[in-house]
Amino acid sequence: MTDFVAWMQACQSRMETVLGALLPQPGIAPARLHEAMRYAVLGGGKRVRPLLAFAAGEVTGAVVERVQYAAAAVELIHAYSLVHDDLPAMDNDALRRGKPTVHVEFDEATALLAGDALQSLAFETLAERALADDPRHQLEMLHLLAAAAGSRGMAGGQAIDLASVGKSLELAELEFMHIHKTGALIRAAVLLGAHCGTLLDRQPQMDHYAKCIGLAFQVVDDVLDAEASTATLGKTAGKDAANNKPTYVSLLGASRARELAQELRADAQAALAGFGAEATRLRQLADFVVERGF
Amino acid sequence: MTDFVAWMQACQSRMETVLGALLPQPGIAPARLHEAMRYAVLGGGKRVRPLLAFAAGEVTGAVVERVQYAAAAVELIHAYSLVHDDLPAMDNDALRRGKPTVHVEFDEATALLAGDALQSLAFETLAERALADDPRHQLEMLHLLAAAAGSRGMAGGQAIDLASVGKSLELAELEFMHIHKTGALIRAAVLLGAHCGTLLDRQPQMDHYAKCIGLAFQVVDDVLDAEASTATLGKTAGKDAANNKPTYVSLLGASRARELAQELRADAQAALAGFGAEATRLRQLADFVVERGF
Secondary structure (H helix, E strand, O other), X not given: OHHHXXXXXXXXXXXXXXXXXXXXXXXXXXXXXXXXXXXXXXXOOOOHHHHHHHHHHHHOOOOHHHHHHHHHHHHHHHHHHHHHHOOOOOOOOOEEOOEXXXXXXXXXXXXXXXXXXXXXXXXXXXXXXXXXXXXXXXXXXXXXXXXXXXXXXXXXXHHHHHHHOOOXXXXXXXXXXXXXXXXXXXXXXXXXXXXXXXXXXXXHHHHHHHHHHHHHHHHHHHHHHHHOOHHHHOOOOOHHHHOOOOOHHHHHOHHHHHHXXXXXXXXXXXXXXXXXXXXXXXXXXXXXXHHOOO | OHHHHHHHHHHHHHHXXXXXXXXXXXXXXXXXXXXXXXXXXXXXXXXXXXXHHHHHHHXXXXXXXXXXXXXXXXXXXXXXXXXXXXXXXXXXXXXEOXXXXXXXXXXXXXXXXXXXXXXXXXXXXXXXXXXXXXXXXXXXXXHHHHHHHOOOOHHHHHHHHHHHOOOOOOHHHHHHHHHHHHHHHHHHHHHHHHHOOOOOOOHHHHHHHHHHHHHHHHHHHHHHHHHOOHHHHOOOOOHHHHOOOOOHHHHHOHHHHHHHHHHHHHHHHHHOOOOOHHHHHHHHHHHHHHHOOO
C-alpha cells in the first residue's frame, strides 16, 4: 500500500507538470482568461481520472509519455465541467477544492469562456501528437472522449441532474443519470489510457470495470456529501440535501449505499479476474475509490 | 452568378440535412437539452463557414460526402459560440436569426449545457468516420479546429472583446481581436475543407485567402451592425455602438471601413491567382462575403 501511495503521488505530480505545460502561460494574451484556466485546473483535485488512465495504460503496456496526454485531456474535460457546474445558472457554488470558484475569483463571463476553452484544449491535447501506434486508434480516442463529454454523456447527465431537482427518482433513473454525469468520463479515462498501448481483446473487461468504478465513485460521493464536513471535502457539503437532489443516500439510506459501493467494488475486481500483475494498479484504485468514503 | 446562387443553396440544403442527422433526435433523453441543441443549430444562418469548407474542398478535389462533415463540425462550433455569446453574462442578447435566443426560449442552464454539448459534438463529428485519405491528416484537422476554437483562437477573441468594451483600441488591437474572434474559425473552415482532399503544396495560399476573408467578414459585419436594421439582420442592430464596443466603423468611419473590405477582397483574390477553375467557388465567396454589406 505504501508503494501504491508513492505511485499515486508520482502520477499526480506528473499530471500537475503536464497540465502546467499544456495550459497557456498566464502572461500570454488574453492574460485574464489564461489565468482563469490555470486557476481552474492546477493545484488541486485528487486526479482520479488521470490515475485510472495511468493504471489502464499499465494493463496494455502503454508508455507513460503517451498516457499522460490522454490523462490530461480527460482531466481538462473534468475541470471545464466543474467551472460551468459552479456557475450561478447551474449549481451556484462559491467553493471548490477549498478555494473560491472561478466565477467568484474572476467573473461569470471569464468563467464561461475559461470552461469553453478548457474543453477545446482537451481535444487539442489529444490531437496534437502521436498517442497510439495506429493513428486510427487515436481518432477512436478522440471519438470516445467527445461522446463521453457530450449530450449523450456528461453534459446530458448534467441536464438530467438539473431536471431532477425536487423530484423523486427511481433507483434506475438515478443510475441512468450518474452513468451519464460521472460514469461516462470515468469510463473514457480507463479506455483512453488503454488505447495508448496494445489493446488486444481486453476492452470489454476494462469497460465493465470502468462502469462499476464510475458508479461506485458516485455512490461514495453521495455518502461523503451527506456525512463529511465542508472543511474535509474542500467543497460545500450537504449540498444535495439542501438542493433537494435525489442521491443514493436519500434513496437507499447511508448504510445500504455503503453496501452498494462495496458490491460495485467486488464487481469491478471480478471484471479483472482474467488479468495478471499488470492490472495491480487498477485493482488498487478500485479499493481506493471506495475506501475514501469509509 | 445564377449558377453560384444555385450552388450555395445546394450546399446550404445539404448542410441542413447533415446537421439534422448529426444532432440527437429531440425524442432522445435528455429531450429538453436535445431540443435546445437543434433549436440553436437548425433552420437559420447563412452557413458561410460551411460554404467556405465546400469551396475549399473543390480546390483539393475532396468528395463532398467527406467535406460535409468537416463543414458541419465548424458550423457546430460556430453555433455553440453564438449560444454562449448571447447569455446574460456575455452579450445578454434576446434575438438571433430572427428568433428568441436559446436562453430566452429555454433557460440559462439549458443554454449553457447546449453550447457545451454542441462543442463536444463538433469534435465527435470530426473523429467519427474517415474524412481524409491519411488518418494523420484527419488528426491534423481535429487539431486545427480545437486550436481555432480555444483560448488562442475564438474563445480568446471573445475574452479580448469583453475586455475592450468601453475602451478605445488602436486599429492593430482591433485586428488582433478579430483575427481571434472570427478569423480563426473561418480559417479553420477553409483548411478543414481542403484537408478532405489532396492538399499538395497549396496550403499557404489558401491560408492567406482565409485570413483576408475572415477579416473582411468582420469589417462588413461592423458596417452592417452600424447601418442595417434589426429586421434585416435578424439580430439586434446597433448593438456595438449601444455597448460602446470599438469597431471598424467607430475607428475608421463607415466609408473607410467599406474601402478596407474591398482591399481585403482584392487581397484574397490575389492569393488565388495561381489556381485555376477549381477555385471558382472560393473566388465567388470572396465577392459574396464583401458584397452582402453593400
